[in-house]
Ligand SMILES: Nc1nc2c(c(=O)[nH]1)N[C@H]1C(S)=C(S)[C@@H](COP(=O)(O)O)O[C@H]1N2
């Protein structure tokens with residue numbers, strides 16, 4: 001154990017955390033702090049990614065919190081201050097939701113020109129079934145004062161960051177009026193097990209439909225404030241930044257953009273000519289998926305069949321029976337559109353921090369000659 005960068009909170013041994021990730025088949029980008037992506041092909045059938053194979057994205061070392069002494073403080077502009085224990089939270093009415101978490105930096109490695117940041121491929125995304133209590137209910141019990149405008153969620157992890165003096169905690173906020181419809185959960189279980197330590201034990205926020213930066217792990221404090229929050233991970237990071245005609249543009253990262261992955265066949269797979277089933281996963285934070293279209297070798301877009309429940313903020317499957325008749329290298333492209341009318345761009349939308357790349361995925365396979 002080492003407490004480096006965490007003040008009073010002991011950290012999980014980084015070597016051990018890294019080895020566990022490698023053993024589970026994750027692709028490790030960085031060990032200190034641990035950042036590892038899912039091999040999407042490890043999702044065999046079903047919708048849920050097993051906990052050990054769920055991607056991990058950390059800004060600091062993983063804090064090792066003690067469940068028994070841990071408390072969730074709910075303070076600031078509330079009528080009734082709370083300090084809830086895990087047992088008290090578990091005794092409240094629980095909810096379970098299937099939610100897809102996607103890192104806003106997923107697909108950053110494809111940006112041209114390249115940008116700094118974790119070089120994620122397409123595996124900084126996974127889905128789990130989360131169980132916990134409704135955030136709205138906890139806030140209702142605390143009773144927000146009329147001046148309440150934003151709610152700040154603080155994690156137990158912290159460290160030094162560029163351009164800010166002293167130690168910075170991982171903190172994010174949501175506006176009070178954004179909270180109403182999000183269905184946000186304070187989750188203590190993931191796929192029916194206690195939240196694993198790297199995913200936020202003992203409690204994390206889950207904000208369905210939002211890029212996962214909003215889903216603060218190792219939650220220790222909820223602070224209600226009257227002004228826009230100006231924390232590092234709110235204002236400095238997680239902004240779409242671009243220059244348009246010499247004008248700097250900034251827009252906060254919020255909902256997941258519509259996107260689809262091709263899961264089968266995998267890149268560079270060699271297939272026999274004839275009929276094959278192409279499968280993948282579409283999701284969108286704004287609305288349920290309306291359709292997925294597939295183009296083989298640049299031919300006309302064919303509509304795939306959607307399988308499973310259609311819901312905002314959680315992936316489902318699509319599939320298409322396709323005939324492969326051209327021998328040699330063949331491209332497969334898949335494009336999702338959601339019920340809000342949003343669709344995927346052909347090329348990665350570039351921004352300086354490399355967020356929200358939801359470009360159409362192209363997979364190249366090889367078809368044997370007859
Ligand atoms: N406390 C805390 N919460 C956090 C983070 C973090 O570094 N610290 N990373 C965020 C980001 S950017 C992502 S993508 C998700 C990743 O969640 P996971 O590691 O469970 O996949 O957690 C979010 N919550």
Ligand SMILES: [Mo]
Nearest residue numbers: 057103104213
């Ligand atoms: Mo992220």
